[in-house]
Amino acid sequence: MTDGETQMTSPEEPKAPGDEEETRPAHADEVATVAAAAASAASTEAAMLANPLRDPRDKRLPRVAGPCVLVLFGVTGDLAKRKLLPAIYDLGNRGLLPPGFSLVGFARRDWAAQDFAQLTHDAIKEHARTPFREEVWKQLREGIHFVPGEFSDDGAFDALAMTLKEIDETRGTGGNYAFYLSVPPKFFPLVVEQLKRTNLANAPEGAWRRVVIEKPFGHDLQSAQELNTITSAVFPESSVFRIDHYLGKETVQNIMALRFANNLFEPIWNRGYVDHVQITMAEDIGIGGRAGYYDGIGAARDVIQNHLLQLLALVAMDDPTSFEANSLRREKEKVLKAVRLPHDLGLGTARGRYTSGWQGGEPVVGYLDEDGIPADSITETYAAIKLEIANRRWAGVPFYLRTGKRLGRRVTEVAVVFQRAPHLPFSTDDTEILGQNALVIRVQPDEGITVRFGSKVPGTAMEVRDVSMDFAYGESFMESSPEAYERLLLDVLIGDPPLFPHQREVDLSWQILDPIEHFWASQGRPEGYPAGTWGPASADAMMARDGRVWRRL
C-alpha cells in the first residue's frame, strides 16, 4: 500500500484527505500535559507518602478516592438510570466511595432531593450488580442533593454553585467536584459555559475539578475539534475524562496482560506469523428508540471510531514503557498514526443496512421501517473496513473491522489469525479441513480467550482437524466482575487517566474514518441485508478478494 492517497495527517494540522506529508513529530501540548500529569501525580504521591496508614505493599487496601462530589447532568436519562447510578451504588457497596461522598443531580424537573433519591433508589434496585444493602444506601442517601433547572438558566447554575459550597461545609468534600455530562452532546457547550461562568470549572488551590464526557466525541474531525475547543477553553486536557466504556472492561484490560505479561504470544505477534486480524462488534438489537441519535451517524461513527479503533490500538501497539497514562497513550497514538486506508475505498470497505427479517425467532422490521427514520436515509447499520498498519511489526497484515446491528447474535471479539504452517508433512487429504491457527479474545459476552489449533482425530489415520482450547475468563464470576462504569467512575474520582482516550486519539480516529465517511456519502443507499444474518454480500466479497473469510460467529 503506498502512502500518497490516504496519508494520515497529524492531529494539530487537519488536512483534507489526499493531502500529503506527515511532518509534525512533536505535540505542542504534550509538554504541558506531561508537566501537569507529573504535578498531579506528585501531589497524589505526596499525600500517599504522608499518610502513615498507607503502604504500597498493603494490597488489601483498595484505591479509594478522596472526599468529593459527583455532579450528574441528565439524571433522568437512560445512561444515568441504567449504568451510572447503579455503578455509584456498587462502588459504595465495595467500600470504594470516600466518606462524605456526595451526589448532586441536575435536571429540568420540579423536584426535591427526595425525588432524586427515589429515582436513584429505583435505578439501583433494578440495575445494580451487587445486592441491595440498607446501610450502603443510607450512606449514599445522606449525600444526595438535587438542583432543578434548564441548562440555559443562569439562576439554576448559581444555585448549583451554592449547593456545592454548602456540601463542602456539611460533608467536608473540600471543593473537589467531578461534572458528568450525561446529556446529548449538543448541550455540552452550554453546560461547560455555565460551569465557567459560575467559576465551578476553576479549581481552587489544593482541590480538583474534572469533567466527564460521553461519546460521541463529534461526528467528524472538525466537529470533534470544535467540541474540544469548547471544553479545553474551560478545562485543561488533564481534567477532561472521555468515556469509552470498552476500555473499562476487564477483558479489554486483559489484552494488555495477555500481551505484555506473557512470553508466549509476543514473539509471534507480528507480520512474521500473523496472517490477519478481525475485530468484530456485532449486536443483535436494532436501533430501538434511538432513531434521532442514530440516523445520520451510522455504525462506523457509532462504533468503529471509538471502540473498534481503541481495540485495534491495544492489540497492535508496541509495549508501553509503563501503564501510566502518558506512555500508554503514546503507544496507542503511534499505532493509530500508522494506520493506512485501502487504495480503493470501494473495494476495501463495505456497508449495509438491515431489512426486515427474522432475528432469533422473532420477525423484526427493517431499518427504514423503524420509527423516526426518513425514507431517504442513507445511514448504514453495518460497516466493515480493511486497514493496514504501516510499521515494521504489521506491514502487509490487514486488520478487518466490522460492526453491525441486527446481526446473528451479540458478540464482540478480536481474532488474531495466524499463517498456515509453512510445510505440512501430511497428505493433503489428511489436512483438508485444517484451518488457520487463531487466538481469539472474546470481549463480550462469555469473556475469555480461545486458541484454535490442529489436532489429530483419534483413529488409525493421521487426520488433522481444528480444535479449540478455551480459557473462560468470566465463566464463574460473570456477575461478580465489576462493570466497566464502576472502574471508570472510580478512575475519574481518583484522577487516574490511562483508561480514557486523549483528544489526540479522538482526532486520529476521525482522521481514519473521515475519508471513508466522505466516500460513503457519495455512494447512495447502503446494500440491504436481512435482519438476523451476518451483513451484506459486499462484506463477504471484500474478504473473498483477499482470499479470506469472516469468522463465523
Next chain:
Amino acid sequence: MASFMLSGTTASKISSQLTHLRHQMGAPAIGMVLTLVVVCDESNQYDAVRAATEAAREHPSRILVAIARDPAEAIRLDAELRIGESTPGEVILLRLYGELTRHAESVVSPLLLPDTPVVAWWPGECTDRPAKDPIGLLTQRRITDARSADDPVKAIVGRARGYHPGDTDLAWTRLTPWRSLLAAAFDQPVGEVERGVVEAVPDNPSAPLLAAWLSDRLGAPVEVAESGGPGLTAVRLSTADGEIKVTRSDARLATLTRPGQPDRRVALARRPTSELLAEELRRLDPDELYETAIRHLARGVTAPQAARR
C-alpha cells in the same frame, strides 16, 4: 450437581472417578486456578464447604476437604465428589479414619491440581506452625482463623511465633474495611497521633491486631478496651487538634468523626466468611503487613515502635 460417593477408596480411584464424572458432564477441561485444601472436622465442615464454594465463584478451584474422623477405627478413606453447574470447580470431601487421620497429606497430595497454587485453610483449630504442618508443607498460602480458637486473643498473639511467609489469619482479613476507612481518613493531613484506643467485645482477636497495626504505623501507643459489641465498635485516635474516631454500634453503619469536620456515615458491614476467603485468594504472595502487625502484637501492643516506614 453430580455427587458421587466412594467408600474405602484411594486417591487414585478418586482421581479417575473425577475424570470420569467430568467427561460424563461434557466438560473435561475447566479453568481452575488453584487448589484449596480445607482442614476441618465434621462439626464445621458444612459451613466451611459452603463458604469455600461461594469463594470459588470468584476463584474457580478444586476444593479438597480433609475431615478427620475417629482415629480409633480401622484405616479407611471415604470420599464424596461434587461437581456441578452451580459450582465452578470441584468439591471433594475426604473422610479419614484410623491412623490415616494423621496422614491426610498422603491423600491430598496426589489430588492437587498440577502447576497451580495450593492454599490451605483451617476454619477451626490449627497447629501453632501451619507451615510445618504436613498439609501446610504442600502450600504457598495458609489461612488460619484465630476466632475459632479456645482463646482467640492468645491465638492471634501467638501467631508470630509460628509465622512463615504465606501465613495469614482471617482475624486480619476482617479488618480490611476498617483499615481502609481509617486510611481514607488519613488521606487528608492529620496531626501527630498521641495515643489511641480500639474498642471491641472481649475475646475479639481482630481488636488487638488492629491496635498493633495502628500502633506500628502511627508510632503511638494504642490500647484495647472492652465494649458491649457487636464486634469492633470504635477506634479513637487522639491528636493535638482533637479526636479522630470511627464508631460503629450496629455492625453495619459507622460514623467517621474528625476535628473541625462534619460527621460522616459510612457502610462498614461485617462480611460473610466466603467474602473473607475470596479476599484471601485474591493475593497469593506473602502479606508483609500482616507479618509486621503480628510481630508488633507479639512484642506487646502498648509498646510503640518509634521507627516507621
